[in-house]
Amino acid sequence: MDIVKGNMGWIEVIVGPMFSGKSEELIRRLRRAEIGKQRVQIFKPVIDQRYPKTGIVSHSGLEIPSELVGTGGEILERVAPRTEVVGIDEAQFLGEGIVEACARLAELGKRVIVAGLDTDFMGRPFEPMPRLLAVAEEITKLLAICVRCGNPAVHTQRIVTSEELIVVGAEGMYEARCRRCFEPQLAQQKIEEEKKTASSNKLAAARASSG
Numbered sequence: 001m002d003i004v005k006g007n008m009g010w011i012e013v014i015v016g017p018m019f020s021g022k023s024e025e026l027i028r029r030l031r032r033a034e035i036g037k038q039r040v041q042i043f044k045p046v047i048d049q050r051y052p053k054t055g056i057v058s059h060s061g062l063e064i065p066s067e068l069v070g071t072g073g074e075i076l077e078r079v080a081p082r083t084e085v086v087g088i089d090e091a092q093f094l095g096e097g098i099v100e101a102c103a104r105l106a107e108l109g110k111r112v113i114v115a116g117l118d119t120d121f122m123g124r125p126f127e128p129m130p131r132l133l134a135v136a137e138e139i140t141k142l143l144a145i146c147v148r149c150g151n152p153a154v155h156t157q158r159i160v161t162s163e164e165l166i167v168v169g170a171e172g173m174y175e176a177r178c179r180r181c182f183e184p185q186l187a188q189q190k191i192e193e194e195k196k197t198a199s200s201n202k203l204a205a206a207r208a209s210s211g
């Protein structure tokens, strides 16, 4: 951000697919704020239980302590008046209220740094991140590396069978894919295949027992 006058706050958003380095970048910015003796508070959604409950952890092992919250409203309740910088990871899991909460914190003069997925496993905009991007002062879009071909990857490929929007996980459940290698229908196809095998197994079992 350029130099701002008075006690003006603002919103910085870091987006991109999984493995693109959003948590790393968020941790980097928060560490630098702490080095600058600023009062920092850090939050992540309670839904992300991949890692020990205290702290944001990047896939490369960087870590910073954080508080667990369920909604944007809860962040507003928890932020102390003295806090100057608010960091939020995995914001896509915090619901619509996160947009208003970030705006409110910025109005109170705080620097708000938010990281989250901008698209889901089907490549669709992941609400409420698009709305957050619309009101942000600064946006950083990061890319991962496609595990298939090594090109810059904009997508999060789900490689397990589930139709649920939210399946929390990391290595083994998701991988970074570029535009060309992305297969949004893969999860769906796997489900159909499983159903087919299940029903043909049933049929075979029925035949065997009747014959």
Ligand code: ADP
Binding pocket: 016, 017, 018, 019, 020, 021, 022, 023, 024, 025, 057, 058, 059, 060, 143, 144, 145, 146, 147, 176
């Ligand atoms: P995000 O928060 O966007 O999921 P992280 O900050 O947690 O990303 O992790 C980024 C780190 O993940 C990279 O620095 C790298 O060490 C590791 N990594 C693993 N797979 C990939 C990949 N396919 N592309 C880029 N980085 C990867």
Ligand code: ZN
Binding pocket: 146, 147, 148, 149, 150, 151, 177, 178, 179, 180, 181, 182
């Ligand atoms: Zn690729």
